[in-house]
Amino acid sequence: MEHIEVKRLLINYKTLEEFENFREYGSQELSMKEDLRANIIENDSESPFYGIYYGKKLVARMSVYRIDQKYNRYFKPAQDYLELWKLEVLEPYRGRGLGKILVNYVKSLNLPVKTNARQRSDEFWVKMDFQPLTYNEERDRGENPYVWFPKGVSEQ
Amino acid sequence: MEHIEVKRLLINYKTLEEFENFREYGSQELSMKEDLRANIIENDSESPFYGIYYGKKLVARMSVYRIDQKYNRYFKPAQDYLELWKLEVLEPYRGRGLGKILVNYVKSLNLPVKTNARQRSDEFWVKMDFQPLTYNEERDRGENPYVWFPKGVSEQ
Numbered sequence: 001m002e003h004i005e006v007k008r009l010l011i012n013y014k015t016l017e018e019f020e021n022f023r024e025y026g027s028q029e030l031s032m033k034e035d036l037r038a039n040i041i042e043n044d045s046e047s048p049f050y051g052i053y054y055g056k057k058l059v060a061r062m063s064v065y066r067i068d069q070k071y072n073r074y075f076k077p078a079q080d081y082l083e084l085w086k087l088e089v090l091e092p093y094r095g096r097g098l099g100k101i102l103v104n105y106v107k108s109l110n111l112p113v114k115t116n117a118r119q120r121s122d123e124f125w126v127k128m129d130f131q132p133l134t135y136n137e138e139r140d141r142g143e144n145p146y147v148w149f150p151k152g153v154s155e156q
Numbered sequence: 157m158e159h160i161e162v163k164r165l166l167i168n169y170k171t172l173e174e175f176e177n178f179r180e181y182g183s184q185e186l187s188m189k190e191d192l193r194a195n196i197i198e199n200d201s202e203s204p205f206y207g208i209y210y211g212k213k214l215v216a217r218m219s220v221y222r223i224d225q226k227y228n229r230y231f232k233p234a235q236d237y238l239e240l241w242k243l244e245v246l247e248p249y250r251g252r253g254l255g256k257i258l259v260n261y262v263k264s265l266n267l268p269v270k271t272n273a274r275q276r277s278d279e280f281w282v283k284m285d286f287q288p289l290t291y292n293e294e295r296d297r298g299e300n301p302y303v304w305f306p307k308g309v310s311e312q
Binding site for chain 2 (some may be wrong): 028
């Protein structure tokens with residue numbers, strides 16, 4: 001089996017062009033492009049995105065953001081956690097376990113993880129050992145929160 | 157032209173069954189079902205959902221939640237605003253302007269509105285006179301925020 005590596009993505013015009021191939025492309029990516037153009041961020045700045053390349057092509061990506069414990073409404077004991085979003089594998093590259101490789105990478109950081117499960121993706125998250133939280137109207141506002149608990153961590 | 161009415165949805169087993177036809181079905185709906193079953197909420201309780209029926213069939217829906225001004229990070233002057241999510245028209249009923257009717261209903265409440273534009277729906281929101289906000293990594297965390305300003309309201 002070939003070696004598949006998860007890479008932290010650097011923000012440059014090449015990366016931003018690759019991002020256009022993903023369905024979840026929006027304000028975040030446009031903002032990065034503007035920041036780059038206006039020299040607000042440097043070329044090759046670090047980003048919250050991680051991805052998998054096949055050759056020079058970005059075929060899967062996700063964004064991971066560390067949230068300060070003061071905003072933690074999900075996990076106890078009190079601690080920072082990771083918010084995972086925009087997990088996506090390009091259509092022709094699905095079914096090869098790339099999504100799982102990305103999720104395992106996040107788990108290896110050994111902090112609790114929270115995601116908002118997209119349309120009908122619940123089965124995937126359960127397979128990844130995530131679990132749905134008790135829905136809280138005020139906190140979740142229509143989100144479909146799934147979380148992963150490292151050892152010793154539980155629901156708030 | 158036939159008369160199309162936007163209705164506030166009541167939570168009962170019939171409504172929850174209708175919800176299963178929508179792609180964005182998840183923790184929120186499951187939680188309502190459990191609350192109904194456990195008598196935590198009464199049959200025919202009010203919900204944050206609004207919808208359009210064709211005969212007895214629910215063909216479009218959205219959820220609208222009023223957010224207290226203390227959580228307002230989008231609009232000035234300080235005020236409550238509406239968060240719109242899960243706007244969805246069932247596939248066979250698209251192209252008839254039902255999404256627009258729902259959005260116009262929300263606007264008629266005359267509070268600022270914020271939504272998280274889903275995959276590649278930016279064009280729709282622009283047509284609805286919404287506009288993208290300057291992306292803020294900490295506030296938006298991968299969301300694609302679009303807002304609608306009533307007269308006299310602007311970006312924070």
